[in-house]
Amino acid sequence: MSEFSARVESISISGIREVFEAAGEDAINLGLGQPDFPAPDHARQAAVDAIQAGEADAYTSNRGIQPLREAIADKHARDQNVAVDPDDVIATAGGSEALHLALEAHVDAGEEVIFPDPGFVSYDALTKVAGGTPKPVPLRDDLTLDPAAVEEAITDDTAVFVVNSPGNPTGAVSPEEDIREFARIADEHDVVCVSDEVYEPFVFEGEHHSPMTYADTDSVVTVNGCSKTYSMTGWRLGWVTASSRRVERMLRVHQYVQACASAPAQYAAEAALTGPQDVVDEMRATFEERRNLLLDRFEEMGVEVPTPKGAFYAMPKVPDGFVDACIDRGVVVVPGDAFGDHGAGHARISYANDTETLREALDVMESVVTDLRE
């Protein structure tokens, strides 16, 4: 008998953390996956009010407080044009827990989970924690996930495929026709589409589309949350929504590992969802400006970068030694292969950093590129 489970031995601490640790304290950090904005005042205030009124001291219902789940259902009616029953929503400890619930509830030992490569690090790890087999699918040249590649990868052992648009680490946004295809694939095959939409509002070209809009209710599990949309990563508040029978299975896991999402965070999330959305619009506009700055500068450097249409990441194709040289010169970027084998040859740059700092970092990157070419 081994001391630790084979499941936990099959995962390791994310490569992203190693990069942070290698850089000095004064380094410019373009590795972070969180917006550089304050959480909305009205969200903070709602939590303070709930705490002071003594409303946040006790467990809430496992699914979360009713007004929050109603606000989430209203959001899906407004943005996805889908009627969601508030009882078919579970408030979770961030999108991370929502992904965990989705995979625990649907993946049996040895079953396959298809996800984008490069893709968000949790898809591989949480698949292994659930006892499943990761099946990463390489992206197209523009870093979008090809529905045909997903359909081809499906076998009798496939339990789930994950769609993530706008994407981390790519910033890629799937066009409507691809999202419709993912919906069709989920409807036609006996597999669940887990759609991770935590970067939903940050789309600069075209629009965000959700598989839930086009698929049968029972085909899609949708993950979303407040971390990125409202710059509330520390609050740990996300959600998952799906058909009643899927939610009931996910609730079984949630009940035992979490009981309920943090009560103060639930009040804050309700206020964020129902309050003014101009904070989100401002973030989107700022991210777009920074993205354009990044694209201009990379073009000047002669560095190829698939145009990111959303989120706050870019994935330029970089020469060998780029990431280490940037870190040596005080700029943290993440090597693309931290997100899967097919991320090799790229670096992920988060532009959730103020413009001045971004310019400074771009100057360093330019000097690195020049020196590596010599």
Ligand SMILES: Cc1ncc(COP(=O)(O)O)c(C=O)c1O
């Ligand atoms: C694609 C994606 N999904 C989900 C998450 C989880 O976010 P959180 O647990 O903070 O809501 C992240 C965080 O970086 C992400 O990039």
